[in-house]
Amino acid sequence: MWLLADLAKAIDAEMIGNGNTTISGIATLERAEPHHLSFLSNPRYRPQLGNTKAGAVIVGDADRDGTQVPRLVVRNAYASYAKAAQLLYPEKRPQPGVHPSAVIDPTAHIPANCSVGPHTSVAADTRLHEGVVLGAGVRIGSGVEVGAGSFLHDGVTIYDACSVGQRCILHSGVVIGADGFGMAWSGSSWIKIPQIGRVLIGNDVEIGANTTIDRGALDDTIIEDGVKLDNLIQIGHNVRIGAHTVIAGCTGISGSTHVGKGCRIGGGVGIVGHVEICDGTTISGFSLITKSISVPGVYTSSIPSQPHRTWMNTLASLRSLPELTKTIHALKRQQNDTTEDGQS
Template sequence: MGTRLGDLVERFGGQLVGDPNLEVQGIAPLDSAGASHISFLSNSKLRALAAQSGAAALIVAPLDDQTVAATYEGARIVTTNPYAYFARVAQYFADLDAIVPAPGIHPSAVVHESAQVDPSAHVGPNAVIEAGAIVGAGVVIGAGCFVGRDAEIGAGTELFANVTFHAGCKIGKRGILHSGAVIGTDGFGFARENGVYIKIPQTGRVLMGDDVDIGANTTVDRGALADTVIEDGVKLDNQIQIGHNCHIGANTAMAGCVGVAGSARIGKNCTFGGAAMVLGHLEIADNVHISSGTMVSRSVLEPGQYTGFYPMAKNAEWEKSAAIVRNLNTMREKMRTLEKQIKQLTEATEQK
C-alpha cells in the first residue's frame, strides 16, 4: 500500500522538497533502499552514502540537506530530528500492515468471573486472568499469559505470549510487555539468623505508568512493603533485572542485561548501556548517562556521562596492567618515602 509524501508531511510535519504526490511503500536503510522506499540520514558521517542512495525520498536534517541535495536527485523531507521522524514513519508503515487481534476471549482461556475484561480486548489461547483483574479497552493478552488477581492492564497495552503479570501489579496505557517478561515476582528479601535465611514476605506491588516498554525475559520485582515504581515512558530492553522497591523516573532507558539492585532510586531521562550494574539503595539524579559495563557503586547526584570500566586489551597487556594496579599501594608508599628523602636533602643543601 503506497503513501504519498504529502500525506506523510501533513501527518508528521517537516519541509518537503519534491513532488507531494510521489508514493512510497515502505522505509529502508540508505544502502538498500529502492525506488519505492523512503530512507533517512541521522548521522552526518553518512552524507556520501545518502547522496548516492536509490531511495525515492530521504529524511534529512537542515545541516545535511544542502550537501546531500548536490548529488541526490530524489525528494527530501527536511526536519530537525530525522531519527525521530524515521521512527514515526516506521510506526506508520508497520500499522498499515499490522494484523490486529480480534476482540474477544479465546475458548481455551481461563477468566475468573469477577475479572473485568473490556469487550474490545483480546485474550489469547490458554491465557489465565484471575479474580478481580481489570483488562482495559483494546488490550491484547497473548497466548499463555498470566494476569494475577487484582492486577490492572491499561487501555491499549499489549502482552505478548507467555508474559507473567502477578497479583496487584498495574501498568498504564499503551504499554508493551514482550514474551517471557515477569512483573511482580518476589524480591530477594531474607533475614539471616544462626546461619539460616528467613524469608521476608514481599507484599508490595509493581506500579508502571503509561507508554512503558518491557523487553523479553526482563524481570521487575514487587516491593517488600512499599511498591516498585516504573514511571511513564520508561524503556527496558531484554534480560534486565529490576530489584524490589526500586523507583525509575520517567523516560529513562536501559539496554540489555542491566541489573538494578533493590531500593535504588533512578531519576528521569537517564540512560544505561548494556550490562551496566547499579548497587542497592543508591540515588541517581535526572539526566545521568551510564556507559555500558559500568558498575555504579555510589550515588550519582550530578547530571552527566559516567564510565567505569577498563578498556579491552590483549590478555598479556591486560595482565601487566592488572599487576601494576595491584602494586599501586606499594608504589605510592615508595614515592612518599622518596619525596621525604628529597625534601630532607633539599633542606640540608639550603642550610649549607
C-alpha cells in the same frame, strides 16, 4: 502506500521535490530502492547520501542540499524517521475476542474489544481496559489492572495485585511482581520476609523480553510513565524508575534504589541498593554505581579490553600500585632532602 506529500504533512516536514513519489517502506541509505523512504541521522552515513537509490530521504536542515532525490527536511531526522516508520508499518494487532482455550475467571473484567490468546489465564478480580491484547500463554494473577491499549506478548506473567498502565508493551517472558529478594538470618537459616508490596507500572512503558521486576517488600515498586527497559534487566523490590528513563539490557538495579527521570543507563550496569540517582543522569554501559548521585552528568567505571598480554601487564602493575606509590613518596622525600642538601 503513501504519497510523499502526505507523509510530509503527517510528520510535519518541509518537502523538497516531487510530492507524488510513492513510498511503501523504509530502508537504510545503502539498501533503499526507489519505493523506499530513507533517512540520514548518524553523520557517519553522510557519504552514502549522494549515492542512495531511495525514492526519498529524511534529512536535517544541514543536509537539505546533500542529495537530489525528493526529501523531507526536519529538525530531528531520527525522531521524524521514527514517526514515518510508525505510519508505514502500523503495529499489527490480533482480532478482538477471547480464544476458547483461554481460562478466564468469571470475576475478571474483559471488554469486548480486547484480544486474549490461546492458553492464556486471567485470575479473579482482574480488570483489563479497552483494547488490551494478551498474547498466547500469558498468565495474569488476581486483582491485576491492565490499562487501555496495552499489549502483553506471549508468555508474560503478572503476579497478583500489580498494575500496568495504558499503551504499554511487555515482551515475552517478562515477569512482573515476583517476590523481592528479602530474608533475615535467624542464626541457623534464612527467614523469608513476605513481599506484600506491588509493582505499579505507568503509561507508555515498554519492557524487553525476559526482564524481571520484583514486587515491593512493604511499599510498592514503581515504574513511571514512558520508561523503556531492554531485555534481561533485573529491577529489585521497592525500586522507583523515573519517567522517560531508558535502561539497556542485562542491567541490574538492587532494592530500594530510586532512579530519577530522564536518565540514560547503559547495558550491563549494576546499581547497588538504597541509593538515589538524580534526574538526567547518564551511566555508561558496564559501570557500577555504589553511591547516590546528586549532580547530573555521565558516570563511568568500565574498562575497555586490550590484547590479553597487554592487559595482564597492566593488571600486574595495578596490583603492585600500592607498593609503587610508597616508592614514589620515598623518592620524593629523598629528592627533597637531596635538593635541600644541595641548597644548603
